[in-house]
Amino acid sequence: MNATARYCLGLGDDALVLAHRLGEWLSRAPQIEEDMALGNIGLDLLGQARTLLTHAGELSGGRSEDDLAYLRDEREFRCVHLVQLPRGDFGDTVARQLVFSTYQLALYSRLVESTDPVISALASKAVKEVTYHRDHAVQWTLRLGDGTAESHRRMQASLDAVWPYADELFTDDDVSVAVAADGVGVLPSSLRGECEQVWADVLTRATLELPEPRSHARGGRDGRHSEHLGYLLAEMQHIARSHPGATW
């Protein structure tokens, strides 16, 4: 598999796994309105994942998006740890969405210039989607952080729990170095400054503290995952594996 395919696989797996986590909120959100909001965001991510996995498959011997989504085992997934974390409570999801949507907006804003036409076209469309995702996360961070004493305490706890997983998003590896050199992708480390600026601004307005974690998650892009991913994949893949080739 060439570097572009591996790059698409990483970004596509991030979107696919987080889409599944957001889907877990359906019928479980604090309000039916939030049910819709989180479901919509999840579906946006699923759409991005489909394009990226399809492209990865085409570049590497014709595996379909379904083959890649449903027939790979856990160690073959290339998503970061952040997206695998259990959905937690609503504050946990808002914290993760703040981290991930800020990163994705910075990423796609740059990928609009990609020399790969599929990636560039996807990025142009996704920038609009992700702008909304970030806005949604920011609005809730402000309201929970600067809300009641209880919501403030819990929002801060959610941020503290999620922050050790932010650093992995900005870790350069062989794949990202190679695609950045070709103009196909961007170096993850080059997105860090912009994201940190957004987070610092939002958290200040929300009267929250920027967490300073002592340790950082690693290894997702190499297929080394937390225990959570296996359970998620079991749920996501079992129908497709129990009934190979089924259509409806």
Place this chain on the structure above:
Amino acid sequence: MNAGEWPLWEVFVRGKRGLNHTHAGSLHAPDATMALRNARDVYTRRGEGVSIWVVPASSITASSPDERDSFFDPAADKVYRHPTFYDVPEDVEYL
């Protein structure tokens, strides 16, 4: 977060070719900013609109069902109030 604590908002959406905002439904939201976002997610996710208004439901003064007879029945038999006795020029739109 209890649904009972969030105020109700009435949502008005203007469609792509629509000339005016039309009542789409209602929803709960903690404030106007979130009401707009919720309205976007609930009422425009299939491409129904290009503009949204949200109005606190409490700001709407509605006619009462008890007054229906005196409010509306007298208008039922005033055929001369319809502008159907004029010829409308062909190039006049939206009439």
